[in-house]
Amino acid sequence: MAEKEMRQVYTETLIELAEKDPNIVVLEADLMKSTGTASFAKKFPDRFFDVGVAEANMVGIASGLSAVGKIPFAATFACFATRRAHDQFFISANYAKLNVKLIGADPGVTAAFNGGTHMPFEDIALTRVIPDLIVFEPSDPVSLKKLLIKSAYHKGCTYMRLHRKATNTIYNETEEFEFGKGKILTKGNDAVVFALGVVCVNEALKAAQILSNEGINITVVDMISVKPIDKELIISLAQNSKVTLTFENHQVINGLGSAVCEVLSENYPKKIIRLGVQDLFGEVGTLDYLKNRYGITAENLIKNIKNALEK
Amino acid sequence: MEAQTLLKLKNQAKEIRKLIISMIGNLGVGHIGGSLSIVEILTILYYKYLNVDPKNPDKMDRDRFVLSKGHAGPALYATLASKGFFPIEWLNTLNQGGTRLPSHCDRTKTPGVDMTAGSLGQGFSAAVGMALGCRLDKLNNHIYCIIGDGESNEGQIWEAAMAASQFKLSNIIAFTDYNKMQIDGYLHVIMNIEDITSKWLSFGWYVQRVNGHDLEQLDFAINRALNEKCRPSMIICDTIKGKGFYPGEGKVESHNMTFDKNMAAEAIEKLEKENDL
Numbered sequence: 298m299a300e301k302e303m304r305q306v307y308t309e310t311l312i313e314l315a316e317k318d319p320n321i322v323v324l325e326a327d328l329m330k331s332t333g334t335a336s337f338a339k340k341f342p343d344r345f346f347d348v349g350v351a352e353a354n355m356v357g358i359a360s361g362l363s364a365v366g367k368i369p370f371a372a373t374f375a376c377f378a379t380r381r382a383h384d385q386f387f388i389s390a391n392y393a394k395l396n397v398k399l400i401g402a403d404p405g406v407t408a409a410f411n412g413g414t415h416m417p418f419e420d421i422a423l424t425r426v427i428p429d430l431i432v433f434e435p436s437d438p439v440s441l442k443k444l445l446i447k448s449a450y451h452k453g454c455t456y457m458r459l460h461r462k463a464t465n466t467i468y469n470e471t472e473e474f475e476f477g478k479g480k481i482l483t484k485g486n487d488a489v490v491f492a493l494g495v496v497c498v499n500e501a502l503k504a505a506q507i508l509s510n511e512g513i514n515i516t517v518v519d520m521i522s523v524k525p526i527d528k529e530l531i532i533s534l535a536q537n538s539k540v541t542l543t544f545e546n547h548q549v550i551n552g553l554g555s556a557v558c559e560v561l562s563e564n565y566p567k568k569i570i571r572l573g574v575q576d577l578f579g580e581v582g583t584l585d586y587l588k589n590r591y592g593i594t595a596e597n598l599i600k601n602i603k604n605a606l607e608k
Numbered sequence: 609m610e611a612q613t614l615l616k617l618k619n620q621a622k623e624i625r626k627l628i629i630s631m632i633g634n635l636g637v638g639h640i641g642g643s644l645s646i647v648e649i650l651t652i653l654y655y656k657y658l659n660v661d662p663k664n665p666d667k668m669d670r671d672r673f674v675l676s677k678g679h680a681g682p683a684l685y686a687t688l689a690s691k692g693f694f695p696i697e698w699l700n701t702l703n704q705g706g707t708r709l710p711s712h713c714d715r716t717k718t719p720g721v722d723m724t725a726g727s728l729g730q731g732f733s734a735a736v737g738m739a740l741g742c743r744l745d746k747l748n749n750h751i752y753c754i755i756g757d758g759e760s761n762e763g764q765i766w767e768a769a770m771a772a773s774q775f776k777l778s779n780i781i782a783f784t785d786y787n788k789m790q791i792d793g794y795l796h797v798i799m800n801i802e803d804i805t806s807k808w809l810s811f812g813w814y815v816q817r818v819n820g821h822d823l824e825q826l827d828f829a830i831n832r833a834l835n836e837k838c839r840p841s842m843i844i845c846d847t848i849k850g851k852g853f854y855p856g857e858g859k860v861e862s863h864n865m866t867f868d869k870n871m872a873a874e875a876i877e878k879l880e881k882e883n884d885l
Contacts, residue, residue: 361737
């Protein structure tokens with residue numbers, strides 16, 4: 298399938314939404330060129346606010362806009378969105394029960410050349426503890442567009458991880474999505490992999506292909522959201538799979554791995570293998586280097602599945 | 609201002625002061641100092657300027673009020689109750705489990721409270737967002753906001769100040785409650801905010817400085833701020849922490865003070881004997 302820049306999809310969808318709903322507004326903190334919203338700014342100059350390099354203020358202003366009925370989409374790098382502006386998002390947006398859509402760009406290793414300071418391995422951890430918040434990560438251009446629209450019409454705050462760069466299309470244009478409803482992409486009883494986001498879903502699909510050639514069949518699930526989490530799907534697939542794994546471009550601490558463990562330990566206790574960043578800080582490098590560095594690769598997934606099956 | 613209006617406002621301010629003292633005395637502890645220092649500002653706003661309707665607290669075209677120094681909630685609750693936003697009896701539920709009047713303002717709990725505040729600096733950014741949103745909707749209203757002097761230590765205040773100026777939000781009228789004290793001591797000892805007038809001027813705001821307990825000065829300043837069409841307005845109010853509560857007046861300790869009903873009654877009695885605050 299043709300590749301499309303995710304940030305282009307992000308901005309096109311916002312423009313589409315804004316054409317229908319005058320309450321849609323967009324905020325940036327000096328990163329409109331990175332997140333791609335410059336074209337929104339050109340089309341709707343009155344509904345676009347660049348607050349400069351002031352992420353906490355951006356989230357506060359977004360909350361105020363929401364308090365007078367606007368639907369603000371505020372974007373910055375995921376590290377700043379969730380680390381620097383955490384208290385503002387927590388209190389002014391969520392505790393105040395407003396309607397702020399926070400976007401964290403460049404999740405996990407995709408921060409690549411910006412390095413450790415810009416590499417959010419804990420943005421899901423920081424957001425999923427916020428009551429009622431929806432935390433999600435689209436895995437391709439179709440899910441990005443559909444989920445962004447869902448987010449706009451959800452009454453309440455959401456946090457979305459945005460992979461900015463081009464990625465292949467996984468879903469048909471007709472596919473529909475719900476928060477808290479995972480998508481089964483491949484089927485097989487040898488293992489189930491609960492994956493999240495562009496990097497991990499694609500690596501998991503690659504692993505499934507390689508393994509199937511060797512007669513090992515695995516189920517790959519695109520979890521879509523960590524909060525709410527698809528409990529029923531997790532329980533039923535864990536029951537029917539020899540090996541259960543989680544796979545995330547994030548710390549295994551309080552990310553998808555923790556969320557899946559919480560569900561299973563309460564409902565169907567079994568051994569879980571959590572793949573992702575193992576309590577480490579980020580560092581600089583190419584995307585391929587970083588994927589290898591933190592074990593977020595099809596190869597590492599295959600190795601872990603085979604090891605577990607041999608035991 | 610006509611003498612009769614002034615007298616009415618002065619009496620109203622005294623009533624609000626009494627409600628605050630009795631509300632906190634009833635509970636036994638609370639943010640009395642910073643509540644009493646903003647009584648005149650709240651009085652003139654709610655009794656002269658704000659376009660708000662206690663029977664329809666959510667009407668879209670109303671003026672908005674953000675108490676960014678959210679710990680002064682008791683002052684706002686006393687004012688809102690006196691205006692009829694909710695029954696005056698609610699004041700005795702302050703900070704009790706299940707109350708609609710929590711120590712720090714909460715927009716989801718109290719009729720007439722437009723924004724949740726308490727984590728200092730945040731209400732001010734929200735006021736900037738409200739001003740942007742109301743201007744977008746072409747509402748002919750104003751966003752009023754009170755920030756604290758201690759709160760002005762927060763970097764977020766200055767981020768929001770820069771943004772309001774950049775976006776030319778002349779629909780914001782803000783007040784600094786400059787009582788010169790923060791929790792740990794005097795501002796000039798802990799974290800000085802001087803030269804505060806120059807700071808706001810240099811951030812591009814229309815700045816006025818008044819005695820924050822003088823209703824005529826406040827009236828004059830708000831009037832001028834309403835006529836300012838290019839810049840956001842900051843009215844720096846020189847105030848006295850704990851004003852009108854003699855055991856705490858002018859004392860750093862008044863920030864969050866313990867006192868009982870008897871002391872409250874005594875203070876109210878003394879207050880009533882004063883002819884002019």
